[in-house]
Amino acid sequence: MTQFPDLTSFSLEAVLTILGMAAVTYGMRLGGLLMADRLPQHGRWAHVLERLPGAVLISVWVPSALSAGAIGIAGAAATVITMAVARNLFAAMAVGMVLVGVGRYFIGN
Amino acid sequence: MSRPGQTENQTEHAPEKSPQTGHFDADTIRRGAIACLPLLPSTIIFGAVLGVLSAQRGLSLSELLFMSLAVFAGSAQFVSVDLWRETIPSATIIIATAVINMRYVLIGASLRPVFRGRPLWVKVSGMHMVADENWAVTMTQKDLANPGFLLGGGIFLGVVWATGNTVGYLLGGGIPDPEVYALDFAFTAVFAALTIGMWKGRVDLLPWIAAATGSIIGHFVLPGTWSILAGAGAGVLVAALTWREDMDDDSLEAECAVEGREAYGAPEGITDATPVTETGK
Numbered sequence: 001m002t003q004f005p006d007l008t009s010f011s012l013e014a015v016l017t018i019l020g021m022a023a024v025t026y027g028m029r030l031g032g033l034l035m036a037d038r039l040p041q042h043g044r045w046a047h048v049l050e051r052l053p054g055a056v057l058i059s060v061w062v063p064s065a066l067s068a069g070a071i072g073i074a075g076a077a078a079t080v081i082t083m084a085v086a087r088n089l090f091a092a093m094a095v096g097m098v099l100v101g102v103g104r105y106f107i108g109n
Numbered sequence: 110m111s112r113p114g115q116t117e118n119q120t121e122h123a124p125e126k127s128p129q130t131g132h133f134d135a136d137t138i139r140r141g142a143i144a145c146l147p148l149l150p151s152t153i154i155f156g157a158v159l160g161v162l163s164a165q166r167g168l169s170l171s172e173l174l175f176m177s178l179a180v181f182a183g184s185a186q187f188v189s190v191d192l193w194r195e196t197i198p199s200a201t202i203i204i205a206t207a208v209i210n211m212r213y214v215l216i217g218a219s220l221r222p223v224f225r226g227r228p229l230w231v232k233v234s235g236m237h238m239v240a241d242e243n244w245a246v247t248m249t250q251k252d253l254a255n256p257g258f259l260l261g262g263g264i265f266l267g268v269v270w271a272t273g274n275t276v277g278y279l280l281g282g283g284i285p286d287p288e289v290y291a292l293d294f295a296f297t298a299v300f301a302a303l304t305i306g307m308w309k310g311r312v313d314l315l316p317w318i319a320a321a322t323g324s325i326i327g328h329f330v331l332p333g334t335w336s337i338l339a340g341a342g343a344g345v346l347v348a349a350l351t352w353r354e355d356m357d358d359d360s361l362e363a364e365c366a367v368e369g370r371e372a373y374g375a376p377e378g379i380t381d382a383t384p385v386t387e388t389g390k
Contacts, residue, residue, distance in 0.1 A: 007171045009172075013199065014168065018179055021176070021202065021206040025206060025210045026236070028207070028213040029214075032217025032219075033221060033224060035214075043352075044352045047348060047356055048352065052341070053248045054308070055340065055344025055345060056212060056337065056344075060300050060337055061301045063337070068297065072297065079301045080301050089302055093147055096294060096302075097291040097298055100294040104289070
């Protein structure tokens, strides 16, 4: 076992790069919230804002299910159906992951 | 997770302006952390994979951990570490990070009801530890969603993520391939499952179809994570186009229900009561 690396080794340009990454990321996180706070509480914008989380969430997982191929699509479908029926996050994840794991083992991707 | 009886009582006895739950209650933080527990195996393995990659690319462990806690965004970190060289291409890395993390503008915007009525310092301190995972878990909570819940999930994921980084960095390899145990699919699965909890009625149908269609098209024609923005953009556009005056009650209810029955969404029945005729488009 090698010895634990020195935890004080920072290079200046690495730190500056990371701070830049952190600044843009945090800026967008907080900026999104503060912008939304300025939108009206009712009417069209409120309605749009309420649809936003679902739209973002779907757009996160649908492409990644496609990337995982046919078995990924089947796994995502199984997960959604299990969740709709059982309303249990653990169960839904387990069904999807087992399906994908077993599918990959026997069929490959 | 759900506490039916208790929540009923709360709404009945609570006066008009009931005192809010604290900004960052220890109990709520703990609940938020526990809610993210299903993500532990995948987060630690992917954290370890990033650790291995970082060691190969010449980051020090301290720089990696600093990045994991300061940036706290998995996919952007993977791309950045992959771009990392002896002479660091800082501008490229920062621009790539900005592009990949652009969805956080939307995620931040959608957190408005979670931070409703909270002072600015709570927003400033609560918005850092926001990853896709604890955001999604928070948005689908019935009555627990508040800044503490979000932060609890974030702290949990941050600790697990940094632990994975350290393990991977020190081992320098020999990490099990996440694909073998379908651990890469855990993120897809958790987001897919949580989508069900975001359903608030038929008003969601068309925006959701648009989001799925937009992200699928984006997946095939756009590079990287632009598909997320394509899908979200399509969903937002259709939501804006399908809005009508008579939907206003609906969103009003939902916005006011933060401390009551449901953290984010119209209480059961309200959505159905609103005349929603899908005649628009």
